[in-house]
Amino acid sequence: MRSDRRVPVAIVGGGFSGTVLAAQLARRGVASLLLDGSDRAGQGVAYSTCEPAHLLNVRAEAMSAFAEEPAHFAERFEAEGGEREDFAPRRFFGGYLKDILADAVASGCVEVEHKAAVSAGREGDGWIVGLDGGDGIFADALVLANGNQEPEPMRALAETGPRYINNPWGDDARAAVQELSRTNGSALLIGTGLTMVDLALSLDAAGHRGRAVALSRRGQVPRSHADFALVPVDGDAVPKRLLPLLRWLRRRSAKVGWRAAVDSLRPHTHALWQGFSTADQRRFLRHARAWWDVHRHRIAPEVARTIARMATEGRLEIVAGRIVAARPDGDGIAVDIRRRRERDIVAERFDYVFNCTGPLGAIARTRDPLLKRLLHDGLVAPDELGMGVEVDRRSRVPGARALWALGPLTKGRFWEIVAVPDIRGQAAAVADDIAKELGRDRHA
Ligand SMILES: Cc1cc2nc3c(=O)[nH]c(=O)nc-3n(C[C@H](O)[C@H](O)[C@H](O)COP(=O)(O)OP(=O)(O)OC[C@H]3O[C@@H](n4cnc5c(N)ncnc54)[C@H](O)[C@@H]3O)c2cc1C
Incomplete structure (x- = not known):
């Protein structure tokens, strides 16, 4: 592998997850290289559509790329004549993300390489990432933001x-x-x-x-979305086991309406999911997921x-x-x-x-060469449910130094980690963690 290039952070995947992480790192003065092998860097699968009929399924007011600036996207949409309660075209959101990436590149903190990463292995204190075509890159930290994996042929x-x-x-x-x-x-x-x-x-x-x-x-x-009044619920009032939780949800839906009941769980879903036993997680996927998905998304x-x-x-x-x-x-x-x-x-x-069955549900069957290689070499492991890769609460891959995963790859740990309002928080937290790790390294 030819390599004389060294970067602090290599991010694999230039969809929403990788792009926002690169921007967040740039805001912290940490340089990164964003790798994307699909010509969709800055947009990813969801936001590279050219179809005007494809609308966001979340209102503009909740679609900011930055948790710390909640109106960041809504203001841009309003400036173009949209309303913050409306559902913007996905391609408009794609333009917003592309501009975020362009700003990050202009800051001098982000570079983009339009190549797929095909391998990665430990090299000294960091990682060496192999690119399609034979080049390699040394990175002090590596982030996997490969996104949803294509389904297997039925x-x-x-x-x-x-x-x-x-x-x-x-x-x-x-x-x-x-x-x-x-x-x-x-x-x-x-x-x-x-x-x-x-x-x-x-x-x-x-x-x-x-x-x-x-x-x-x-x-x-x-x-369909419809107007309703939010009825927030205290986390302590929500049952922690699956069956009591489903009964609670049914009772609450009858009282406040199903939209308000389902959305009241939103701030608690990560904690609830992580509190479930593996058996309850499996039961949810088998019996409740189809219902949950159509009411929640x-x-x-x-x-x-x-x-x-x-x-x-x-x-x-x-x-x-x-x-x-x-x-x-x-x-x-x-x-x-x-x-x-x-x-x-x-x-x-x-x-x-x-x-149209949606993304691949079993990471072991991914066709992505990099993920296949990492799984094969034991540098990452499937999560307990086999949906994505195992990460800890900080989105770090356990046992592998300076390796993080982001977005849908981490759904085994967090479950609700596919929509913008969830991933942006994760990206900001991972950026903090990386900045800390690299800072600590520099002073060691
Ligand atoms: C059709 C669709 C519509 C959605 N609509 C909404 C919505 O309205 N609101 C909302 O909040 N959420 C929505 N979501 C969910 C969410 O926003 C996306 O799932 C999110 O954008 C995921 O981004 P990602 O970067 O993790 O993955 P992706 O968008 O899949 O991007 C991953 C990128 O990494 C690249 N890549 C993968 N492997 C490699 C490799 N080895 N080397 C280099 N590059 C690689 C891929 O080519 C791709 O460009 C939607 C999702 C989809 C699929």
């Missing part, structure tokens, strides 16, 4: 050819949406969560008038109206059921579907099938 569809689109964010998906809209072909969207909503919006915006079916085991679709009312309109016009059918088998069928895919509570299996043909 087993039943793995052999069905190019009409099965596994990555709903990729170029193939965009081309398929365009073709479907030209031909008014039929589409099966596997999954009924936020990823499905995005794809349905893209189809609608492209003028698709064919038939789309969205399928998941329970057929639960994200609920809500969509903008405008988005909900589009989805409802598509359903009313017969262009989007939400189905609870499962796929039994699938096979290529001419220029399409035949899929055997068993609807929930029905015995018969019905074969339907679709021009395209999209995997």
Whole structure:
């Protein structure tokens, strides 16, 4: 590996997590190198969309990149004619993040390298990070902000050819949406969560008038935001075990409304999750997660109206059921579907099938070369639930000096660590920790 370059901090991943960490480090005078292998540095997966119909699912007033400046994004949105209670287009937020990165670069504290990191290993007191193409970089501290991992191809569809689109964010998906809209072909969207909503919006915006079916085991679709009064709750009043907590949530929903009940848990979710036994965490994932996700991660009312309109016009059918088998069928895919509570299996043909099941749930099956290597070498370990990598309360990888992970990779530890209001707090805390660690090193 060729290497003569040394940086204080190497950050792998230039999505929201890595970008905000780089900016926070710059605010503390700590220099970093941001590595991103996808041409999306400063935006990441969520905010690199060009689709105007893709709106944020959190109001502008809660989307600041900096916890210490809560109005940072809302003021910018207002300056462009938006309202702080509104849901801005995601691409507008992407522009905001890109400017944050540009400012950090202009400060002289951040450099960006548009290359993937493919390996990392201990080197003296720090790390050597191998880049795609053969170069290497020495870093005193290393941060993994690789983001959500792409889902695995679904087993039943793995052999069905190019009409099965596994990555709903990729170029193939965009081309398929365009073709479907030209031909008014039929589409099966596997999954009924936020990823499905995005794809349905893209189809609608492209003028698709064919038939789309969205399928998941329970057929639960994200609920809409609406105005309601917050009813905060003291952490001590919230049950700490899963079953009593779910009963409490049901009672409280009946009293104050489900939106107020669910959102009142928000300040307590990290503590609740970390207080659960592993058995309760598993039980939550198996039985309560689908319900929680659609009530907690809500969509903008405008988005909900589009989805409802598509359903009313017969262009989007939400189905609870499962796929039994699938096979290529001419220029399409035949899929055997068993609807929930029905015995018969019905074969339907679709021009395209999209995997909208969301990110990979098992880190051991990641295809990211760097993560694979780190897992293989035992430098990081899967968390107890196998969702992400094991970190401690400070987001440090246990047993590995000067190694942190950030964002969705840490959901085993924190669970609710995918949305901006959660990650920005984590990024600020990690920046503090790194600044302290490197300062201590310098004075040692
Ligand atoms: C479609 C979508 C919409 C969302 N909408 C909202 C919203 O409205 N409000 C909200 O609060 N939250 C929202 N979220 C959640 C949240 O904001 C994102 O999950 C968050 O942006 C995660 O950022 P990240 O940087 O951790 O990951 P990512 O955005 O996935 O970025 C990771 C980056 O790292 C790069 N990378 C990965 N591995 C390597 C490697 N080995 N070397 C170099 N680069 C690498 C990737 O190419 C990518 O660019 C949304 C999420 C999605 C997916």
